[in-house]
Amino acid sequence: AQSVTQLDSHVSVSEGTPVLLRCNYSSSYSPSLFWYVQHPNKGLQLLLKYTSAATLVKGINGFEAEFKKSETSFHLTKPSAHMSDAAEYFCVVSGSSGTYKYIFGTGTRLKVLA
């Protein structure tokens, strides 16, 4: 069975400092992995996705994530946080092959301090 664990429910960083949001997954096959962002009172927007191509995936707004099979991790990073990055971030793993039952993590709320 597939599962995803976001290791931090809340992360606070100062503006201009690096961001690290951690995600571990479990999958019985080679999964697809996604990061979505949700700003207050908005829908979810795709940041980036991994689908078995390059292990380092670049997304929008300067975010990137690295797929590490040996560590079953897909952590999201950004070199320098901006105030507009304050939002909730969801790590997502694809469901069983051929289905669309994607598994969403519980979310990490990112706070950016001025």
Add this chain to the structure above:
Amino acid sequence: DAGVIQSPRHEVTEMGQEVTLRCKPISGHDYLFWYRQTMMRGLELLIYFNNNVPIDDSGMPEDRFSAKMPNASFSTLKIQPSEPRDSAVYFCASSPGQGSGNTIYFGEGSWLTVV
């Protein structure tokens, strides 16, 4: 493209009333999803359709909930009768094709409050 369009954006209704949420997926997308988001349970997949046919409705909480997709450009999620515990944000989403690597595109959500 206009993206996934949901209506109403906000609804406040009294317990026992019927609620209908509407969704227009992105044109050309074969898959449509209904999700529910609450603080307690996070994001839950309620049901999804492929080419207007329900594929998996195992997430629908109970018989009070029903979803239809009469054509490729419209879907509804109905709650009858509504209860306060149904208060949540309901997201509609769509995806272009098959395969687990396909991106799901979300609408802005329908904020439902049942009093």
